[in-house]
Amino acid sequence: MNMPVKIEYFKNPKNRELTPAELERFAQELDAIKQEVLDDLGEKDVKYLRRVISTVRYSNALGRALLFAGWFPPAWLLGTGLLSVAKILENMEVGHNVMHGQYDWMNDPNYTGQGYEWDTVGTSDNWRETHNFKHHTYTNIKGMDDDIGYGLLRLFPEQRWKAGYLLQPLYSIPFCLLFQWGVAIQNLELGKWWIGKKSKQQLLKEWKPMQAKIGKKLFKDYVFFPVIAGPSALPVFLGNLTANGVRNIWTFSIIFCGHFTKDVEVFPKTVLLNESKGHWYMRQIRGSSNLTGSEAFHILSGHLSHQIEHHLFPEVPARRYRKMAPKVEAVCKKYGLNYNNASLAKQFGQVVGRIVKYAFPFKK
Numbered sequence: 001m002n003m004p005v006k007i008e009y010f011k012n013p014k015n016r017e018l019t020p021a022e023l024e025r026f027a028q029e030l031d032a033i034k035q036e037v038l039d040d041l042g043e044k045d046v047k048y049l050r051r052v053i054s055t056v057r058y059s060n061a062l063g064r065a066l067l068f069a070g071w072f073p074p075a076w077l078l079g080t081g082l083l084s085v086a087k088i089l090e091n092m093e094v095g096h097n098v099m100h101g102q103y104d105w106m107n108d109p110n111y112t113g114q115g116y117e118w119d120t121v122g123t124s125d126n127w128r129e130t131h132n133f134k135h136h137t138y139t140n141i142k143g144m145d146d147d148i149g150y151g152l153l154r155l156f157p158e159q160r161w162k163a164g165y166l167l168q169p170l171y172s173i174p175f176c177l178l179f180q181w182g183v184a185i186q187n188l189e190l191g192k193w194w195i196g197k198k199s200k201q202q203l204l205k206e207w208k209p210m211q212a213k214i215g216k217k218l219f220k221d222y223v224f225f226p227v228i229a230g231p232s233a234l235p236v237f238l239g240n241l242t243a244n245g246v247r248n249i250w251t252f253s254i255i256f257c258g259h260f261t262k263d264v265e266v267f268p269k270t271v272l273l274n275e276s277k278g279h280w281y282m283r284q285i286r287g288s289s290n291l292t293g294s295e296a297f298h299i300l301s302g303h304l305s306h307q308i309e310h311h312l313f314p315e316v317p318a319r320r321y322r323k324m325a326p327k328v329e330a331v332c333k334k335y336g337l338n339y340n341n342a343s344l345a346k347q348f349g350q351v352v353g354r355i356v357k358y359a360f361p362f363k364k
Contacts, residue, residue, distance in 0.1 A: 014263060015286060016336030023278030026335050030281050033327050034313050037320045045317050046106055052093050052299075060086035063243070064225060070235025083243040085300075088250055090119050092302025093318070099124055100132060102317045121214045122184030130187045136314050140259075140266045140287035147259065148266060150175075150182055151191055154358045156266045161361040168359045179248040184210060250300070254291070257347040258307030260354055261289040263340050284311035285332060289340035290325070291347055298322060308339065 018026060059082045066079030095118030097103070103111045110116075113132075117124045130146055138144035142158055149155045152175060154165045175182055188206055192198040221240040226233040265286045271279065291297075291305035298305045303318035306325055310318060332339040 014338035018278070018282070018335060020276070020278075022335060023276055023282070026331065027276070027278035027281055029331050029334075030312060030328070031277075033324055033331070034316060037313075037316055037324060041105060041317065045103075045319065048319055049094070049098075049103055049106075049111065049317075052089060056086050056090045056094060059083070059089070063239075064236075067225075067236045067239040068229050068232050070229075070232050070239055076235050076239060080239040080242050080246075083239060084246040087119065087243055087247040088300055089302075091247060091251060092254070092304065093299055095119070095124075096302050096304070097318045099128060100314045102315055119217075120180045120184070121210075121217045122180060122186075123209055123213045126187040126210070127183070130183075132314070136311065138272075139284055139311060140264070141269055141271065141283075142266050143269060146186060146189075150186060151189075152182070153355060155260045155354045157358065157363045158266050158268075159358070161358075165359050169356050172355050176252040177245055177248055179252040180244070184214070253344070253348060254301045254304050256351045257291055257344060258289055258304055258310075259287070260351050261340060261342075261347045262350040262353070263338055264289055281312060282337065284308070285337055285339070287311065289342070289347060291344050292341060293344065295322075297344075308341075 063079045063082030063084075063086060066075045066082065070076035070079060095116060098111050098116045099113050099118070101113030104113050114128070118127075135145055135147045140148060142148060142156075149159060153168050153172060154161060188203065188210070189198060190203075193200070193203045221244065222237060225240060226237040229236040267283060267287075271283065275283075285308055288307040288311045290308050291301065293301075293305055298321075299319075303321045304310055306318070306321035309316075309321040309324050309328055312328065313321075313324070316324075329339045329341070
């Protein structure tokens, strides 16, 4: 029999402590929600993915074509907007979800979790290691989940304070603007190299595949397309730069609002002792938050607006989260667990509040 969780696990008064028997029933009810969807997967899911992929391709092509006439301001604005949408959709609704293996059952070699390479400077292999494995396995466990502050920010009182954090309200801004770069180098663990826990040789070995990917993406957006645009080289260059920036801001906002709002918790490594499936499910719920919005908003977020459902069921096609959410919320209510769900504006305000508050040595 699994031992009851330690009281230190339960910090938020909005959540009730569950007995082992309750945790088992809790897990069974969530498993049933998941299995119902898995049993229903089929052609409609395939058609949806292909529609999104077509939207990405056409938006990308039309956006780049309009940027060739970028000396005309309306063309530049529309072209940049379409290219931004293409980049956001490819990263969030296609790349992120495909790399989770959500469409492996299609048996399409172009869209397998282990084979897909997304359109960003970070390599898919690194993302699968830091995100799919570390983050989704050890969600919000201090010292094991590198996504807690991404090694740059103190966002929870459980993180040890250092004087450098006083500047995080300032340096979080360029981190937001350059978010894809922060994600790209995350797996390098530069801090370990800096303090001598990683050799220069190991760092260079890990850097080599990243260097190739970064070079390819920089050449594509900032050399190839501007050069072939001829007289419109500068508008094309600026359009690509802006589209990448828009994607960075959007992904930063969605991801941070899904992980670092007021009621989200972090946990000690001891929670892994005798962690049952019910415990694991509960940790995902208490370490995530959702966003309300329109259908278009959910699609543009890659359905990570349903971060709770994504953490519970990362291998389920994300388009299904919207219909799963009311059932998950009902289960949470039944067992006395907080279902963290609010607007983007409200959740982002809480994120900013954390960034500012924990720049100082507050311990609660």
